[in-house]
Amino acid sequence: MHDGAQRHGDRSEMEKRVRPSSGSGKDVDCEGSAPRVEASAALETLGRLSTSQRFMIDLTAGAVAGLAADSVMHPVDTVKARMQANIGGSSMRAALFQSMRSLAAFRTLYHGIGAVLMGSIPTHAIVFSVFHYTKQIVEQQQLSQRRLLTEFTCAALGEIASLSTYVPSEVIAKRMQVSSVTNPGQRPPYLSSFHALGVISRTEGIRGLYTGLYSTAARDIPFTALQLTIFEQLKRLFGISDSSHRGASSGGMWINGALGGVAGGLAAAVTTPFDVAKTQLQTTNKYRGVWHCLSHTMRYHGFRGLFRGVAPRVLWVAPASAITLSVYERMVSLCSKAMAHHPDTERISS
Secondary structure: OOOOOOOHHHHHHHHHHHOOOOOOOOOOOOOOHHHHHHHHHHHHHHHHOOHHHHHHHHHHHHHHHHHHHHHHHHHHHHHHHHHHHOOOOOOHHHHHHHHHOOHHHHHHHHOOHHHHHHHHHHHHHHHHHHHHHHHHHHHHHOOOOOHHHHHHHHHHHHHHHHHHHHHHHHHHHHHHHHHHHHOOOOOOOOOOHHHHHHHHHHHHHHHHHOOOHHHHHHHHHHHHHHHHHHHHHHHHHOOOEEHHHOOEEOOOHHHHHHHHHHHHHHHHHHOHHHHHHHHHHHHOOOOOOHHHHHHHHHHHHHHHHHOOOHHHHHHHHHHHHHHHHHHHHHHHHHHHHHOOOOHHHHHHHO
């Protein structure tokens, strides 16, 4: 969701630059103080928001973050999907070469982007809003004193809630991404994301759109739970998580991006076998379920088969996570500033 540990002196300096100096009531006069003061003001506003206002901010920020990340990183996801669909053959180099051999082939890297964006925007909005909303309830009611367990559980709940929109878009995207590999030289079976939606719905019904639901849940629930838990822990470790303002980050986009990349990369590597199973179940009809797919892959392709595509997965997820979390935190700050003078916000603070 940084290589090396942050020294205590660096963290103290960071905290000085975030908060105004006590006593004089003036801001600390140091390089980069303006962005820090801006972040601090946004956090103050965030702390005065009602639950419904914070929920709407998380909803908006999550939607924009999902749009930004998937728009940039979709081609890498296409390479990964093609490797995993052809689990016994294609290497990362071969998949890249096949996708870059011509302009027409390069354009296929964006197959399924429409479906991805249609699913990604509401999915990210749901994940972040449910995560922070449930975490706030737990903290307010003092239902648990175990912070890591609370964050892990609330992130998992956010992911569960988002599966209803994510899985159909993922099924459509994956089939479009691998169609040029599984049907070389033939007319593409789907002309667009909407055409694919219609074909799958007509020929396979609703169950077809939710193919691989359990494998997706098995991959994404632990992934999101790990990603957000690690990110929140890293924010605290680097001194940029303000616990009095619901864990919002006072760090800049570069810091949030770096920590987000580390969190996403670690979570992605651990959950790769479930990603392999999900792709296989959504693009073929050879397996009865997640565990049948995993056991078959382990038997015939070994440990390497289970982690097929781990490199492009991490190369895709880590920067996507960096973009998602840095944009999300930035949007939370911007939306908080926009609501600073909202009448409802002013009544809450008075």
